[in-house]
Amino acid sequence: MKKLKVAILGSGNIGTDLLVKTMRSQVIECTLFIGRHLNSPGMNKANSMGVKTSDLSIEAIERNPDSCDLVFDATSALDHKKHWAVLKKMNKTVIDMTPSGIGEMCIPAINIENCLRFDNLNMVTCGGQASIPIAHVIGKTQENVRYIEVVSSIASRSAGPATRLNLDEYVETTEKGIKKFSGCDETKAILILNPAQPCVDMQTTIFAKVEKPDMKRLRAEVDTMVSRIQEYVPGYTLLVSPLIESNRIVIMVKVQGLGDYLPKYAGNMDIINCAAIAMAERYARKTLTVPGS
Incomplete structure (x- = not known):
């Protein structure tokens, strides 16, 4: 089955947990895991799973725009503002894991269908x-x-x-x-x-x-x-x-x-990641027109 290609920007705990969750999904897969240090625990985990990694931050996507269809930004609120300026020009759909307040607030249990209309989705906190x-x-x-x-x-x-x-x-x-x-x-x-x-x-x-x-x-x-x-x-x-x-x-x-x-x-990190995965999978089913979507 064809899967939606996603990049994860941020190799900390949130990003690495997202990585594990994406890799068991039936409709999305992580094709690029991005951080700043190639020897970080998150990068080592990605390498052990056979996922392509980069320490070039947002530049990794700029250099290879076809590497992904959707980006999880698991950095910081301040960094997301910079990243969104780049990703918007590239027409990338972004799921923002930071409390930047830029995108449409997404609470899957309430507004998952409505969120399909937006290209920047904020997972609140x-x-x-x-x-x-x-x-x-x-x-x-x-x-x-x-x-x-x-x-x-x-x-x-x-x-x-x-x-x-x-x-x-x-x-x-x-x-x-x-x-x-x-x-x-x-x-x-x-x-x-x-x-x-x-x-x-x-x-x-x-x-x-x-x-x-x-x-x-x-x-x-x-x-x-x-x-x-x-x-x-x-x-x-x-x-x-x-x-x-x-x-x-x-x-x-x-x-x-x-x-x-x-x-x-660490349920606090797990709940926001589970919500983000639910949104990404719904977006994938719509984009890939998976039966049952």
Whole structure:
């Protein structure tokens, strides 16, 4: 079966985990893995899998534009702005793993079909992928949603250099995503790096202030949304079903990773990668007109 050729820009943990996920896909394959250092762990992993590598950064695609049809940018928010200026001129479809806020926000459980119209798709943030679907359900089922707050706790070891570098962008992009998909104007996003040993799984709590909560409808829609997310993120589970506490709606979810390249506790990185793969595979099925698309 013909597969869509993808390049991965960024050889860190996110990029390398994406590599492993792409290589077991039936509709996409990594034809170029790009970083800055040929002897990095990510590059060594790619070489062991027989994937072509380059240390030329974005120049690798400029030199060989036919090497890929789609690009995952797993670098940083600042670097993505530079990369997009180049890739746009080359008419490449890009899935942005950084919180740059440039492209169309993509939450597969909500808007995967609509995203097929855009050439730059932003995967928001790990906390966004975990919380925005639930915030969307709150906005869909409740009237007069006054405030939504999202608190994500992740293992400190699962927050790499790029995550720490982009903390401000993380908060801004997550809050923007919650507003966009919930319709609530007042939102807040908090990220906690937990140094506990052994490392903890990602947990995200969603709080909402609603004048007259419709809990029966909310619980039904949350269960449906969780099932939808589990189709591409198997480790996504509902820890606390919607309840009222201190005059607020409270919902809590947990994310455990697949353990492909990253530890299972790194659910924060796994959920955004699983979401990106789901989007790329849907794009591939459309582009390649695979039966069943």
